[in-house]
Amino acid sequence: MPQHPKQAWPYPEVVAHRGGGTLAPENTVAGFREGMRYGYRAAECDVKLSADNVCFLLHDDTVDRTSNGKGAARAKTMAELSQLDAGGWKGGAFAGEALPTLANVAAYCLAQRMLLNIEIKPCPGRFEETGRLVAQEAARLWAGASAPPLLSSFEIDALRAAQAAEPALPRAFLCEEIPANWRAILAELDCVALHCDHKTLTEELARDIKAAGYQLLCYTVNDPADARRLLAWGVDSLCTDRLDLLPARG
Ligand code: G3P
Ligand code: CA
Numbered sequence: 001m002p003q004h005p006k007q008a009w010p011y012p013e014v015v016a017h018r019g020g021g022t023l024a025p026e027n028t029v030a031g032f033r034e035g036m037r038y039g040y041r042a043a044e045c046d047v048k049l050s051a052d053n054v055c056f057l058l059h060d061d062t063v064d065r066t067s068n069g070k071g072a073a074r075a076k077t078m079a080e081l082s083q084l085d086a087g088g089w090k091g092g093a094f095a096g097e098a099l100p101t102l103a104n105v106a107a108y109c110l111a112q113r114m115l116l117n118i119e120i121k122p123c124p125g126r127f128e129e130t131g132r133l134v135a136q137e138a139a140r141l142w143a144g145a146s147a148p149p150l151l152s153s154f155e156i157d158a159l160r161a162a163q164a165a166e167p168a169l170p171r172a173f174l175c176e177e178i179p180a181n182w183r184a185i186l187a188e189l190d191c192v193a194l195h196c197d198h199k200t201l202t203e204e205l206a207r208d209i210k211a212a213g214y215q216l217l218c219y220t221v222n223d224p225a226d227a228r229r230l231l232a233w234g235v236d237s238l239c240t241d242r243l244d245l246l247p248a249r250g
Helices: 029-037 102-112 127-141 156-165 182-188 203-211 224-232
Strands: 014-016 042-049 055-057 115-120 150-153 171-175 193-197 215-219 237-240
Touching: 014 029, 029 042, 029 102, 042 102, 042 127, 055 102, 055 127, 102 115, 102 127, 115 127, 115 156, 127 150, 127 156, 150 156, 150 193, 156 171, 171 182, 203 215, 224 237
Parallel strands: 014 042, 014 237, 042 115, 115 150, 150 171, 171 193, 193 215, 215 237
Antiparallel strands: 042 055
16 A cells, blocks of 8 residues: 555644534534534544454543443443443433444544544553554545545554554654654654644744644644644644634635
8 A cells, every 4th residue: 555645634724622622522423513513624533442342432541431331441342332321421412422433433524524533542551453453444434535534643552553554544643742852753653743732832843843844733722822823833733622712714
């Protein structure tokens, strides 16, 4: 399979964090619908593996905070996860919302022409297999699509496994603080972008990253003044919980 073309992901100015920010239950199709309602072209979500190796959406290591279940996500099969209510914690209007598989979300995004940033968020101890299986599933689900999903991760081992499995899918290195050796990491993983916590970015680093030819995304930007400053520094995309942060465009 050919290497990915650089700039393979369009990097819209705003990206909805965990589907629909804080307006809907995170990492659910209801969240993606909320993003669409605000005119968003792109969303981010967190993906891990169930006990029976199905790729599904969840941020935490346990299901406790964002569902009516209890316990470690890695110990549950997809059949068990599918029984959970992943919406009721966010209010009665969302009660009964399913905990989706990556396939569920791919179907929604492809039908709505919504771009997806898949954050590979492995359960403890499952870094490499999660990177490999998420990349393979993403390549299968988006085969023939006009825009591929973008894979990102804090875990270098997961990104390396994704790169080995599906080199054509675009990748981004995700970090809180930008490490001194960011150039070497991006080159080794053949990434198109760096994604960082906006609080740790400086104007100088933003200039260097852009000058090196990479896309730059900051998370989680919820203040309009921060948004304007970061865009003025050359940041391409802002991942936000506040869907009213900026008019969704580009
Ligand atoms: O991908 C950016 C952001 O989502 C990373 O932080 O904790 O929300 O997954 P977190
Ligand atoms: Ca995330």
